[in-house]
Amino acid sequence: MRSRQLSDTDIGIVKQVPFLSALGAARLSDLIGKCRVEWHAKGEHLFRAGDVADHFYILLSGHLRLVKISPLGEETVMHFLTQPGAFAEAVSLAGRAYPVECEVMENCEIVAIPREAYLTILRSAPDVAGDVLAGLIRWERFFLEEIYKLRHTKPIQRIASFLIDFEERNGENLDGEDETNFPEKRQIASRIGITPETFSRSLRKLEATGAIAAGPKLRILDRAALYELSR
Amino acid sequence: MMNDIERISGVLRFANYFRTWPQEDILELAGLCQWVRFDTDTMMISADDPASALYLIVNGHVELSFKDRDGKDGVIDLLGNGQLVGECALVPDGCYAVSVRTLEATTAISIDGAAFSDFLAAHFDRALTMMSAMTERLCQLLRQAEELKCRSAAQRLGIYFLADAVPIDGAHETPLTIEKSALARKLGMTSETISRALKKLSEIGVSQHANGHIIRIADAQTLSEWCGLSGNDAKEGSQNALKAAI
Numbered sequence: 001m002r003s004r005q006l007s008d009t010d011i012g013i014v015k016q017v018p019f020l021s022a023l024g025a026a027r028l029s030d031l032i033g034k035c036r037v038e039w040h041a042k043g044e045h046l047f048r049a050g051d052v053a054d055h056f057y058i059l060l061s062g063h064l065r066l067v068k069i070s071p072l073g074e075e076t077v078m079h080f081l082t083q084p085g086a087f088a089e090a091v092s093l094a095g096r097a098y099p100v101e102c103e104v105m106e107n108c109e110i111v112a113i114p115r116e117a118y119l120t121i122l123r124s125a126p127d128v129a130g131d132v133l134a135g136l137i138r139w140e141r142f143f144l145e146e147i148y149k150l151r152h153t154k155p156i157q158r159i160a161s162f163l164i165d166f167e168e169r170n171g172e173n174l175d176g177e178d179e180t181n182f183p184e185k186r187q188i189a190s191r192i193g194i195t196p197e198t199f200s201r202s203l204r205k206l207e208a209t210g211a212i213a214a215g216p217k218l219r220i221l222d223r224a225a226l227y228e229l230s231r
Numbered sequence: 232m233m234n235d236i237e238r239i240s241g242v243l244r245f246a247n248y249f250r251t252w253p254q255e256d257i258l259e260l261a262g263l264c265q266w267v268r269f270d271t272d273t274m275m276i277s278a279d280d281p282a283s284a285l286y287l288i289v290n291g292h293v294e295l296s297f298k299d300r301d302g303k304d305g306v307i308d309l310l311g312n313g314q315l316v317g318e319c320a321l322v323p324d325g326c327y328a329v330s331v332r333t334l335e336a337t338t339a340i341s342i343d344g345a346a347f348s349d350f351l352a353a354h355f356d357r358a359l360t361m362m363s364a365m366t367e368r369l370c371q372l373l374r375q376a377e378e379l380k381c382r383s384a385a386q387r388l389g390i391y392f393l394a395d396a397v398p399i400d401g402a403h404e405t406p407l408t409i410e411k412s413a414l415a416r417k418l419g420m421t422s423e424t425i426s427r428a429l430k431k432l433s434e435i436g437v438s439q440h441a442n443g444h445i446i447r448i449a450d451a452q453t454l455s456e457w458c459g460l461s462g463n464d465a466k467e468g469s470q471n472a473l474k475a476a477i
Contacts, residue, residue: 094366129358134322136365141328143372148297150379151419152305193380
């Protein structure tokens, strides 16, 4: 694993994380001094389910996926992390084990923040606890919305909604291409809780409306129509 | 005679969230609380309203519903005694993420959000236990999402029955304490889906007795395997963990 010191740009991203910026400049600088930027290649794992969560992370660039593997070895994608920001802070701060695997989908750069170093600094700034709780509530909202969609929306709505959300979150393409680079179809199906067969049928229906092109590479053709289908 | 603070602290110290707290902190927290009683079918909190208080359910059942960005809403969970709702009140200027409606007359303890937030800022170790409790809730939500993605309606209903099953006369029995319509909402199914799932489960030895108030499981091991639970799941899956999952 390669690593380097944080650049000003990296520090700018770290400062965007509310429960870190709330520490104040001096304490944050102290914490950052204990961290380095780590580079991880596609296919590597940052952590495995069951590992002690002694770090939480800031994603600077690249794509990750959080995966649950059943006792029978079946894989379910729980989330794609494609935007800079914090993750695994809830389990880490609570001193638990990671509940999922974290796998690198596209080469990434992350900052690994040691739990103990953060807690030591937090003890000297207990008023920051509210910001940490706010960060946890943000994840709670994410899961509530996820469960709502799984219970109350149809497969075609979920696919349309996923494509729109993914494109919105990944509008800036770093590889020079004009089109959003969506994850593989089987991974999208797993992420939104649809069997591959239902996913294929629903894609064909979406394609028939003219909202998307469902060839080897997914493309959004008519965003407004796709948005209507997501509702 | 016991005053309100003593009675409230007596309840708080048995709640999962606070049971590791020292007595003096429980008493201080009790000073921020008051009893509240809601009639059946009453909105306790409404999504998007400013969050001013958390509620610990003492006696009763409530239904949580989530409103999406287009204003449509749907039930996502059913909670009962000992559960805490409205954690958004711990965040300055926070708004409730879900609506909570009573399914029956419900008694709760309301905790002033701003005062509780100040209390946590002054008691770091208590703030850590709250973070841990909220993380536990996040892990439950993660498991729920996983179960919704991976298991059929009949498998999820089977897991719900297994969570409450007690051994009786060589079989297992589960008392159904909530109406089937409420159970359907809790599991995110229609009543028709519940009926179909029960029919499917009858093929693997699950039968209804006492007008559907008792569920008998002929062979819990067979049902457990059919529901896709590994041996470890079944052994480690305490009632709460199994229930939280579905």
